[in-house]
Amino acid sequence: MTFKAKLFQTAQKNKSLVCLGLDPDPQLMPKIGVFEFNKAIIDATSDLVCAYKPNLAFYEALGIDGLVALQKTVTHIAGKVPVIGDAKRGDIGNTAKAYAKALFDVFGFDAATVNPYMGFDTIEPFLSYKDKAVFVLCRTSNPGAADFQDLPCSSAKTGHAPQRLYKVVAEKAQEWNKADNVGLVVGATYPEELLEVRQLCPHMTLLIPGIGAQGGSLDLAVRHGADATGQGAIFASSRQILYASQGSDFDQAAREATDKMRQQINNILSNRSAG
Numbered sequence: 001m002t003f004k005a006k007l008f009q010t011a012q013k014n015k016s017l018v019c020l021g022l023d024p025d026p027q028l029m030p031k032i033g034v035f036e037f038n039k040a041i042i043d044a045t046s047d048l049v050c051a052y053k054p055n056l057a058f059y060e061a062l063g064i065d066g067l068v069a070l071q072k073t074v075t076h077i078a079g080k081v082p083v084i085g086d087a088k089r090g091d092i093g094n095t096a097k098a099y100a101k102a103l104f105d106v107f108g109f110d111a112a113t114v115n116p117y118m119g120f121d122t123i124e125p126f127l128s129y130k131d132k133a134v135f136v137l138c139r140t141s142n143p144g145a146a147d148f149q150d151l152p153c154s155s156a157k158t159g160h161a162p163q164r165l166y167k168v169v170a171e172k173a174q175e176w177n178k179a180d181n182v183g184l185v186v187g188a189t190y191p192e193e194l195l196e197v198r199q200l201c202p203h204m205t206l207l208i209p210g211i212g213a214q215g216g217s218l219d220l221a222v223r224h225g226a227d228a229t230g231q232g233a234i235f236a237s238s239r240q241i242l243y244a245s246q247g248s249d250f251d252q253a254a255r256e257a258t259d260k261m262r263q264q265i266n267n268i269l270s271n272r273s274a275g
Contacts, residue, residue: 003110003133004180004205006082011050011231016262019051019084021238022073023058028243030250034062034069039076043241046080048258051234055086074108082110085205088137090115090122100125104132111135113185116169123176128249134182136173138197139166141187141210166193170200185206190214195224206233212240230269235236237261
């Protein structure tokens with residue numbers, strides 16, 4: 001089964017477009033192991049999310065023990081909910097092939113985030129895994145995104161009229177999406193740009209971070225990011241859910257925070273449809 005099919009099936013079953021970022025921070029976690037923390041969070045929320053998204057940096061920062069915890073986490077999730085490896089890899093040739101193998105064959109992620117700065121060469125090895133998905137960084141949620149992503153570029157589709165770089169990335173990603181396994185990362189912190197990308201790519205899956213701790217509007221993200229069917233978007237939240245409580249009830253608090261976000265998204269979609 002492809003990533004997109006798994007995502008749709010899980011979203012329908014759980015009535016959810018919530019993607020929970022599993023980003024363990026020992027300074028915020030209760031005094032238990034990373035895998036034990038993740039397992040408790042997963043067991044408490046797996047019926048309320050459409051995907052999980054571990055950010056590899058948090059595990060790499062913990063050394064070998066962190067990578068072991070990551071592998072155990074992905075294995076624990078396997079078969080329940082799609083898992084996106086948030087690695088933002090971007091290299092060429094054999095290095096890109098090795099990154100794809102590590103993320104898809106070794107760790108077993110269903111999808112991965114990829115940086116397209118070096119062009120199609122960085123994406124191609126990932127696309128050879130037809131049942132997996134690649135989320136290409138397009139308009140990211142960070143303040144410094146404008147340094148490059150807003151730069152005017154020529155575009156063949158607009159007769160070489162200047163167009164911002166993130167739109168060119170979106171157009172290229174559509175060209176690469178021959179197996180329907182390419183999506184885009186577009187931050188909720190830039191709602192107007194999110195709307196523009198959705199209009200450019202009406203059928204592509206968007207991974208939308210920046211909700212919660214980064215201050216993105218959930219209402220605008222849902223209204224601008226979901227496709228015409230009310231699907232095609234994954235709304236990611238990490239710290240706001242993971243650390244809803246730092247006490248012994250952390251897993252139950254995470255469940256309540258996840259369900260609250262799930263219901264908010266569904267209400268916004270319902271109101272959008274009615275309107």
